[in-house]
Amino acid sequence: MAETATAPAKVAISVKVNGTVHAADVEPRTLLVHFLREQLGLTGTHVGCDTSSCGACVVHLNGQGVKSCTVLAVQADGGEVTTIEGIGSEGSLHPVQEGFWEMHGLQCGYCTPGMIMTSIAFLQSNPNPSEAEIRYALEGNICRCTGYQNIVRAVQYAATKMSSAPAD
Ligand code: FES
Ligand code: FES
Numbered sequence: 001m002a003e004t005a006t007a008p009a010k011v012a013i014s015v016k017v018n019g020t021v022h023a024a025d026v027e028p029r030t031l032l033v034h035f036l037r038e039q040l041g042l043t044g045t046h047v048g049c050d051t052s053s054c055g056a057c058v059v060h061l062n063g064q065g066v067k068s069c070t071v072l073a074v075q076a077d078g079g080e081v082t083t084i085e086g087i088g089s090e091g092s093l094h095p096v097q098e099g100f101w102e103m104h105g106l107q108c109g110y111c112t113p114g115m116i117m118t119s120i121a122f123l124q125s126n127p128n129p130s131e132a133e134i135r136y137a138l139e140g141n142i143c144r145c146t147g148y149q150n151i152v153r154a155v156q157y158a159a160t161k162m163s164s165a166p167a168d
Helices: 032-039 095-102 112-125 131-137 149-163
Strands: 011-017 020-026 058-061 064-067 080-082
Touching: 020 032, 032 058, 058 112, 064 112, 095 112, 095 149, 112 131, 112 149, 131 149
Parallel strands: 011 080
Antiparallel strands: 011 020, 058 064, 058 080
């Protein structure tokens, strides 16, 4: 007897993304990156490999930088996600975004959202890093254009700017 294919059951999740709560039904196999891009339309988070190598898909999940191609959407249920769309705003860039702008830390820009999200999470844990520490922190993010030198300078720029900002 021929088997009939049945669509996988969907799971209801609720995730706060960039400050807004989104309730949605997802397949249990749905990756967080696909949920963000295809269901929420947040295409600033990129897919460069799908094998956890490139870092183009990095977002913050509950304050930690994660490769969203290695996280299931259901694992984010009840959590808070920040994507590149939630960082800075037109006319008011985050210091890391400003660093990439000022130091020419990008060319094609494909890796840049992941680079920025990784750098922000890194600087939150290490506000005054050495060059070697910056390079180590970014080892999971691949750039095929820049040669990395200006990306490191961008993070150094941001670290200096953030450490000299007046406390709230
Ligand atoms: S798409 Fe996630 S690490 Fe490359
Ligand atoms: S700027 Fe092109 S991949 Fe990094």
